[in-house]
Amino acid sequence: MDRFRIPHILNSQLTTDFLIIGAGFSGLVVAERLAAAGWKCVVADRRSHIGGNAHDCADAAGVLIHPYGPHYFRTDSPQIVDYLSRFTTWHDVAYTIKSHTRGRYWSFPINLNTFEEYLGRASTTAEFSAWLVKSRVPIDVPQNSEEVIISQVGRELYEWFFEGYTHKQWQRHPRELDASVCGRVPIRTNRDDRYLSETFQAMPSHGYTALFENLLAATPGIELHLGVDWLEAKARWDCKHLIFTGAIDEYFGYCFGPLPYRSLRFEHESFTPEELRPRESVSEKPGFWQPAMQVNYPDTDVPFTRIVEIKHATGQKIDASTIVREYPMDWLPGREPYYPIPAPDAHAAYQKYAQLAAVEPRASFIGRLATYRYSNMDQVAALALAEAARLIARHGSNTPRPHS
Numbered sequence: 274m275d276r277f278r279i280p281h282i283l284n285s286q287l288t289t290d291f292l293i294i295g296a297g298f299s300g301l302v303v304a305e306r307l308a309a310a311g312w313k314c315v316v317a318d319r320r321s322h323i324g325g326n327a328h329d330c331a332d333a334a335g336v337l338i339h340p341y342g343p344h345y346f347r348t349d350s351p352q353i354v355d356y357l358s359r360f361t362t363w364h365d366v367a368y369t370i371k372s373h374t375r376g377r378y379w380s381f382p383i384n385l386n387t388f389e390e391y392l393g394r395a396s397t398t399a400e401f402s403a404w405l406v407k408s409r410v411p412i413d414v415p416q417n418s419e420e421v422i423i424s425q426v427g428r429e430l431y432e433w434f435f436e437g438y439t440h441k442q443w444q445r446h447p448r449e450l451d452a453s454v455c456g457r458v459p460i461r462t463n464r465d466d467r468y469l470s471e472t473f474q475a476m477p478s479h480g481y482t483a484l485f486e487n488l489l490a491a492t493p494g495i496e497l498h499l500g501v502d503w504l505e506a507k508a509r510w511d512c513k514h515l516i517f518t519g520a521i522d523e524y525f526g527y528c529f530g531p532l533p534y535r536s537l538r539f540e541h542e543s544f545t546p547e548e549l550r551p552r553e554s555v556s557e558k559p560g561f562w563q564p565a566m567q568v569n570y571p572d573t574d575v576p577f578t579r580i581v582e583i584k585h586a587t588g589q590k591i592d593a594s595t596i597v598r599e600y601p602m603d604w605l606p607g608r609e610p611y612y613p614i615p616a617p618d619a620h621a622a623y624q625k626y627a628q629l630a631a632v633e634p635r636a637s638f639i640g641r642l643a644t645y646r647y648s649n650m651d652q653v654a655a656l657a658l659a660e661a662a663r664l665i666a667r668h669g670s671n672t673p674r675p676h677s
């Protein structure tokens with residue numbers, strides 16, 4: 274059968290300047306820049322929607338949800354904010370989270386309020402700082418995720434808030450994970466309880482999907498094909514250059530074996546205003562189920578890691594609400610590879626694929642899965658902008674369009 278199919282595909286092969294696999298942050302940002310420089314771009318994604326893992330949509334209750342896990346936009350880069358602001362306005366958010374352990378909610382990330390909850394009385398920054406000096410384990414250069422936390426707060430708070438959570442999330446002990454995994458969570462001796470430390474913390478006013486729709490509407494020269502897998506796209510389009518944003522091991526046919534990933538299962542539950550009313554003493558405000566956007570569950574007898582009620586962050590005015598429980602899972606073929614594993618053995622396995630990618634003619638590998646990195650949205654957008662600039666420097670512009 275295949276003998277007869279191949280000539281047919283070749284005869285009908287279409288052409289484009291750039292073929293981009295993946296309509297997430299990486300794929301759409303690079304497509305926008307190249308199309309603005311006058312190049313024809315075909316973007317193909319196997320999913321039925323744009324936005325990749327940052328996709329958002331309304332659920333059956335009308336609540337705007339993040340089906341692939343909560344996406345909190347933040348950055349220290351004014352250039353990224355300026356660039357994305359062409360396609361969206363922003364809704365400022367103070368991303369707040371709590372931790373639930375020992376039968377109660379705790380302020381989190383660890384700050385002076387957490388210390389007061391721990392003591393059961395009022396305290397001061399000076400007292401907390403002195404307590405930390407006594408409690409922390411002296412380690413000059415923390416080498417892993419356990420060391421990075423015990424060197425700041427000591428063993429007890431590490432065991433309460435980090436050890437179980439991290440182990441559930443990664444199915445590896447924090448000692449086996451890069452220091453950056455737990456090290457990214459701030460620890461403060463004042464009352465600043467914001468989850469994140471970046472200078473710009475906001476969500477697109479109408480969501481991420483709307484941002485990408487605006488990007489596509491503003492950019493003639495991008496042809497979008499949803500429900501199209503990489504192999505199908507490769508057979509359909511001949512191109513000057515390929516940009517691949519999917520998993521690098523998949524691209525190379527798993528020739529060195531599959532890389533390790535973590536996957537997730539999301540359990541959604543929606544509540545009517547009547548169902549939310551009895552929760553007001555817990556949620557501390559009407560119309561919500563829990564007291565913060567995200568509550569971490571570090572106890573190992575609880576099977577999920579966190580419950581997210583994204584309405585706290587989106588600011589959507591709606592009486593109903595939806596919560597999502599997140600259950601970490603091993604990655605197996607057929608499941609989404611949500612997280613590359615940030616550990617030395619996984620980086621080493623990736624290096625073999627990176628060496629193949631470096632000598633692949635006429636192809637670029639960008640984005641979280643193709644670079645096998647735990648990158649945030651602003652970081653993949655920056656990488657996509659840099660790659661577009663590099664390709665434009667190499668190929669030049671092709672009758673630039675007026676709005677570039």
Ligand SMILES: Cc1cc2nc3c(=O)[nH]c(=O)nc-3n(C[C@H](O)[C@H](O)[C@H](O)COP(=O)(O)OP(=O)(O)OC[C@H]3O[C@@H](n4cnc5c(N)ncnc54)[C@H](O)[C@@H]3O)c2cc1C
Pocket residue numbers: 294295296297298299300317318319320324325326327341342343344345346347501502503504518519520523537611612639640641642648649650651653
């Ligand atoms: C649970 C979770 C929570 C996160 N939270 C945050 C957060 O709070 N803040 C933050 O900044 N970042 C967060 N991130 C990271 C964020 O999702 C990424 O930085 C960003 O979305 C990566 O964009 P991308 O385009 O590189 O990849 P993706 O969003 O994964 O897009 C890749 C696209 O390529 C398509 N694709 C893959 N393989 C193929 C193929 N073979 N053929 C066709 N199409 C293919 C996929 O369907 C997908 O649409 C989170 C990630 C996860 C998983």
